[in-house]
Amino acid sequence: xxxxxxxxxALDLTYEVPALVPHTSHRVGHGTERPGGRGVNVARVLAAxxxxxxxxxxxxxxxxxxxxxxxxxxxxxTDAFVATEAPTRRTLAVVATRAGDTTLFDExxxxxxxxxxxxFRERYVDLLDGAEAVALCGSLxxxxxxxxxxxxxxxxxxxxxxxxxxxxxxxxRRGIAARPDLVKPDADELAxxxxxxxxxxxxxxxxxxxxxxxxxxxxxDGLLAATPDGLWRAVAPGPVHGAPRGAGDSVAxxxxxxxxxxxxxxxxxxxxxxxxxxSTAPGAYDPELSADLLPQVRVTEESA
Amino acid sequence: xxxxxxxxxALDLTYEVPALVPHTSHRVGHGTERPGGRGVNVARVLAAxxxxxxxxxxxxxxxxxxxxxxxxxxxxxTDAFVATEAPTRRTLAVVATRAGDTTLFDExxxxxxxxxxxxFRERYVDLLDGAEAVALCGSLxxxxxxxxxxxxxxxxxxxxxxxxxxxxxxxxRRGIAARPDLVKPDADELAxxxxxxxxxxxxxxxxxxxxxxxxxxxxxDGLLAATPDGLWRAVAPGPVHGAPRGAGDSVAxxxxxxxxxxxxxxxxxxxxxxxxxxSTAPGAYDPELSADLLPQVRVTEESA
Numbered sequence: 001x002x003x004x005x006x007x008x009x010a011l012d013l014t015y016e017v018p019a020l021v022p023h024t025s026h027r028v029g030h031g032t033e034r035p036g037g038r039g040v041n042v043a044r045v046l047a048a049x050x051x052x053x054x055x056x057x058x059x060x061x062x063x064x065x066x067x068x069x070x071x072x073x074x075x076x077x078t079d080a081f082v083a084t085e086a087p088t089r090r091t092l093a094v095v096a097t098r099a100g101d102t103t104l105f106d107e108x109x110x111x112x113x114x115x116x117x118x119x120f121r122e123r124y125v126d127l128l129d130g131a132e133a134v135a136l137c138g139s140l141x142x143x144x145x146x147x148x149x150x151x152x153x154x155x156x157x158x159x160x161x162x163x164x165x166x167x168x169x170x171x172x173r174r175g176i177a178a179r180p181d182l183v184k185p186d187a188d189e190l191a192x193x194x195x196x197x198x199x200x201x202x203x204x205x206x207x208x209x210x211x212x213x214x215x216x217x218x219x220x221d222g223l224l225a226a227t228p229d230g231l232w233r234a235v236a237p238g239p240v241h242g243a244p245r246g247a248g249d250s251v252a253x254x255x256x257x258x259x260x261x262x263x264x265x266x267x268x269x270x271x272x273x274x275x276x277x278x279s280t281a282p283g284a285y286d287p288e289l290s291a292d293l294l295p296q297v298r299v300t301e302e303s304a
Numbered sequence: 305x306x307x308x309x310x311x312x313x314a315l316d317l318t319y320e321v322p323a324l325v326p327h328t329s330h331r332v333g334h335g336t337e338r339p340g341g342r343g344v345n346v347a348r349v350l351a352a353x354x355x356x357x358x359x360x361x362x363x364x365x366x367x368x369x370x371x372x373x374x375x376x377x378x379x380x381x382t383d384a385f386v387a388t389e390a391p392t393r394r395t396l397a398v399v400a401t402r403a404g405d406t407t408l409f410d411e412x413x414x415x416x417x418x419x420x421x422x423x424f425r426e427r428y429v430d431l432l433d434g435a436e437a438v439a440l441c442g443s444l445x446x447x448x449x450x451x452x453x454x455x456x457x458x459x460x461x462x463x464x465x466x467x468x469x470x471x472x473x474x475x476x477r478r479g480i481a482a483r484p485d486l487v488k489p490d491a492d493e494l495a496x497x498x499x500x501x502x503x504x505x506x507x508x509x510x511x512x513x514x515x516x517x518x519x520x521x522x523x524x525d526g527l528l529a530a531t532p533d534g535l536w537r538a539v540a541p542g543p544v545h546g547a548p549r550g551a552g553d554s555v556a557x558x559x560x561x562x563x564x565x566x567x568x569x570x571x572x573x574x575x576x577x578x579x580x581x582x583s584t585a586p587g588a589y590d591p592e593l594s595a596d597l598l599p600q601v602r603v604t605e606e607s608a
Contacts, residue, residue: 013394015396015409015411017409020326020407021407022324022326022400022405022407023400023403023405023406023407024407024408025407025408025409025410026407026408026409026410027410027412028409028410028411028412029411029412030393030411030412030414031394031411062366062369062370065366066366089334090317090335092319092396094409096326096327099327101326101327102327103324103325103326103327103328103329103330104328104329104330105319105321105329105330105332105398106329106330106331106332107319107332107333107334107335108331108332108333108334110334
């Protein structure tokens, strides 16, 4: 099985409105609730791809109960969350359908206690025994040390389990030094890490900082991958209207699947680019569209 | 005790942001959850004023459970909701603190089934036995007939219980014909009912349509009351920055308290105007500010 860790889970709520007009009232139907947090989204895509997947991290309160209830019917996905005293945070996306843009409201996660962290560390070590790979995803909640991902990367490596680290800021800077097998920063996260907005330079710099491989989604410019086998770019066909919501999590899922199946880098990247372009929402994609796009992805090797 | 009916309850969530900027991300702390729906807010103010209060209507699902849990610790307030299969809707208020304005997102309530409506009707009849007054508040959820308030007004009158009807649109138009003791439409609801934006004409027209008394909040122009004892206006002192959120529900609570205690109209209106100006949020007010303002409210009798 593949393990995904989401320390800062969320119950995601989406409202659709024709247009968001500040200082007015909007009727929003029933809204759509989804289980959220990067690692949860990655797990849902992996499970849809046919991989046995286990989710862990934290969930608590009525919102945590709802999150777990929404995950319960998902085939091939097993809930191994550690319960917290504090409720799981919510996020709200207001999608303005006429303009096609989204406005986000992210609640701050409640603080994790040291007893909860200890319980999670034990759960994590237990779950690594039997994991083919592990993904450490998203932001850290209050109460969790900024070096937590570095610690979790080291623990996975000691257990011989390959690690994908998918976060930003200081947790990424510290985590990458613990030598994860793969990082997947977006352009902003990569610039924050390396100080460079030149993607080829920045991905290779990120490799030198400790990551075995670095894959960065660049929107219409496709996926750029700095790997031990070379520097690759994968571009999906068709008009690109910005990255669909959840595209990054689909990329992470495809890369993990490729890692576990040990497929060659060009194939992993084709799969990731097709799945990314076929994303319909965080944790969800259109399988038919993905299958249609896959043979049309162009993968090219670039000079370093 | 005083009974309040809220057929379209809500779990109200408030986010504070410095400014609401469409198409961007906002960090919103933990958010504030409140039990919501007009009748619930009216009941919370009545209970704070010292009245034994019973809330009924519908609540269901995780959001309904949360609503009830938030009401459980309120002194002098008793929960007599009828459980629904469908979850209680949410509302979201995004308060932009720099500009001081609010953007609202209102979910549509889920449909009430005929079995749930029947259960509510029985509960309502039981609760009227022992009620000093009843308030019928807010919009109707899907699945409830547009003439429902007219039916509930008639039932209360048959039981000898005075009725406040606080709604708008067609439910108000039908309900007022059943001769409630009091209606409290805002300026828009009153214009929708009577076709007139001239408040003195419109309040008196609303009386002729069946309401024994009509009170309309007019923002900086105070409260206008068309009563059997005459036409009155009550204006609270001080700079008025628009109506505070929940002001209308505080007015309804003060009017119900005055009805039950049979205080003279000018005193009822003074109390309502002071409480309205001291509202801090739906269902909440500042008692010290209300006490300070009360002697400063100007009540004048107007010619019809």
